[in-house]
Every structure is written in C-alpha cells, then in structure tokens.
Amino acid sequence: MEFDLKLSHIGMNASDDQEAMEWAKAFSELLGLEVKDGPTAVYSGDVIEIKKNGGRGAKGHIGFSVNDCEAALKYFEEKGVGAVESTKKFDSQGKCNFAYLDREIGGFAIHLMQE
Secondary structure, eight states: OTTOOEEEEEEEEOSSHHHHHHHHHHHHHHHOOOEEEOSSEEEETTTEEEEBTBOSSSSEEEEEEESOHHHHHHHHHHTTOOBOGGGOEEOTTSOEEEEEBSOOBTTEEEEEEEO
C-alpha cells in the first residue's frame, strides 16, 4: 500500500470513568503498561485507549497510522468505504490528517491518522 498502513492502537468503550480506569489498571498489571488518565479516555501505554463514556463502534475502534491520510482515504473510497465527514481533521495546509471510516467490522469502528 502506498500509504504505509500500520496498527496504531485498539480502542475500547467503557461505560464510565471507573470502568475505564479498572480496565486500564488490568492491562497495566498484565502487560506493564503505564496508565494515563485523560479527559475522555484512560490509556494503557500507547496501544490501548479506553473511552470513558463509550465511543465510536459498538465495541470500540481500531486506529491505524498512515504516512498519507488522503491517499489512504482515496484507496478506501475506491473500495466503497468512505470517511465520516464530521470526524475529519486537517493540518495547517488543509490536508486531512485524521478520519473515521464509515464502516464497522465486527463492531469496531476504524480510524486513520497521519503519522
């Protein structure tokens, strides 16, 4: 793929702050990952994001990094999968650097982000 797709992280949907922290601590104990509490999510290292009050995807999301977000979006569009327009973010030059795809697989939303 011309946009160097790589798995970035897995996102999980907790029902509230307490559940998110419990899950993050469980990953910390199991895998030795640092717990970081953010405003909308608790993180276990850089590989697991636990949304405090749910998020996109019935079960969560999978984040992929790419070296060219716009090329990746074009590739997926050619396969019949578009971007959720309201989720797009842009850099200072007006190029898209983040977007969720408009398809879930196995209950997981998918997003792309520029490396």
